[in-house]
Amino acid sequence: MAARKSSSKPNVSAEELLKYYKDMLLIRRFEEKAGQLYGMGLIGGFCHLYIGQEAVVVGLEAAAEEGDKRITSYRDHGHMLAAGMDAGGVMAELTGRIGGYSKGKGGSMHMFSKEKHFYGGHGIVGAQVPLGAGLAFADKYQENGRVTFTYFGDGAANQGQVYETFNMAAIWQLPVIFVIENNQYAMGTAQNRSTSTPDLYTRGEAFGIPGETVDGMDVLAVKDAGDRAVKHCRSGNGPYILEIKTYRYRGHSMSDPAKYRTREEVQKMREERDSIEQVRSMLLTGKYASEDELKAIDKEVKAVVNAAAEFAKESPEPPVEELWTDIYV
């Protein structure tokens, strides 16, 4: 149960590395675009951007198999894109249009895709943790060999229901991976002000749940840890905790001026630890790809995001009848 530093570079193919690069870049560009549309008034309400944390979901998706499930909090755009959901459908949900994944009725924080086994998108801090264990409960009941990635933040890690869930997941040996995305700030409260002990990966010790801490700015380290967690769960050993140390560059939500940390702190992280830059330099120095090839990827990603934004603007608002549908089956 000790902390495992997994910084050793595993063997990785050019194809894999390029996929990680592209998937992370898509999230980054998508979120930047979402920020723009928010500024233009096309997206309303709360909008929590994932910029900076891209390696977490891309690394873990690389460890998942078809049919595995995922569930997360309201900072969910990255998870959806990484799960293979359509960028246009996600963006149109942000703009509240009929073409969105929830027909415009869920918004940024409440989106789902049964097809991609993405179970939300939940707006109440920590509530997705028992829900995720419940998905794993259903998998175990149905003996289908699936695992569930249950994401939550360092803030949610202090919610009581998380520990109720740890206990039951351990008693019932549920195939659930608890992914703590520790971006160091629970909204505006730094971890050292909100959390009695800093090592969240040890939070399962009282329940006999193994955990490890992972460098969340290193997509290969995340993938590697994800593989270990998946193997543990899929072979019937019960839950596993990954504390993934990451960092969000933007405020908690679009309306957060982020006065609780210095500009320098953010800048230093961007310059020295950025996950996309790390892969980019790995691709170039390892001669996996040329500058031109990466430029082509950048262009391709930008086109996907622009098309998503166009779709999200042009898709009509939901017809008024939608007010009254989907309340009951």
Next chain:
Amino acid sequence: MATEILMPALSPTMEEGTLAKWLVKEGDTVSSGDIIAEIETDKATMEFEAVDEGVIGKILVAEGTEHVQVNAPIAILIEEGESADALPSVAPPASASVVASEPAAAPVTAAVPATPAAVLTSTAVEFDWPDGTELRQQTVREALRDAMSEEMRRDETVFLMGEEVGEYQGAYKISQGMLDEFGSKRVIDTPITEHGFAGIAVGAAFGGLRPIVEFMTFNFAMQAMDQIVNSAAKTLYMSGGQMGAPMVFRGPNGAAARVAAQHSQDYAAWYAHVPGLKVVMPYSASDAKGLMKSAIRDPNPVIFLENEILYGRSFDVPVMDDFTIPIGRARVWREGSDVTLLSFGIGMQYALEAAEVLAADGIDAEVIDLRSLRPIDYDTVIASVRKTNRCVTVEEGFPVGSIGNHLSAVIMERAFDYLDAPVINCTGKDVPMPYATNLEKLSLVTTDEVVAAVKSVTYR
């Protein structure tokens, strides 16, 4: 000096029990703390200890006797050397009947008094089964268990989870025998963590199962309120219809007896407030059974509000292979022309008792059991009010924002011109439930209050 050993009360709502077994015989010496008998309540079989030392002089109630009233003498304890023959004659237990297998042991033959509810079953005018269907008396408790078991046999994805539902056989014995039949994969004991296991159950429903979540009482479901409302009720809408929570949250709701403020609250109006939930609150055993089966099959989250006091009451239940009652349909229990009494759950007890009292005064009350509180069968309500022109609602919950308040508003909107008097809401009082017997009684709605309300709206 000889003392009487009395039938003990072993649960808050126990009124009578079965003297299952004597562990001593006449002439045995006992001291305080010795287990002298096993007594079966409606919830469990309990050991009963001697509280004094002495000799069992006479056993007054033979083992196997059912329906022994609380506080009835069951044996005589004499002092060492005292003769049992010299005992003064002791009043026999107030009432007792004996199971057929042990007729010889019957010390008394008094008839079992039927509960008021059982008498009132005959007044129902609307039935949910075809004419001529065979009926059987069953308790609400048995009806609920049968409904769950039948549905679990029918559908592999249905399972029951909650505190003490398995090995303990249910805190209120609702799930008795189910662990034996279905095993621990499908009858799951949880730790005492309502918030957590409610959330796990909602997640399991998202994942394709049909959970039945038992709350030991709905008072404890307050801990799980966020998962019930924010996760179970709203996900279908928030996902644009992609996924929802086909599941049942069930357990006793409302006041039991003498368990005071934190264990005595009626949540009917709370849950009925929430779009995305269905809410039912049956009174009779047949409704408990038919609605439970429908609730389990329903693709939406259903709040199923039971009542501890009603668990042991017996009603007619049809003997049918697959008896269901659609959610959202009220039942006319008694036809009448002078006033409409609207109630649900245990409130029906007061409504029906009041109707009897009023009948003696020449006031003919129509009594409607709503059964479902979301959706509410407004058409039946409005049709009745248009006929009687007067309405009194009856419920045990708090008065502010009550079901009665809502019904009053609907009646005002849809039947204003038919009303000959304002609608009166009879509710529990606007106070936390007190513990003291007298205050507890005062805090609940009473039959007298219902009678007075009817007299007021009928200007008598």
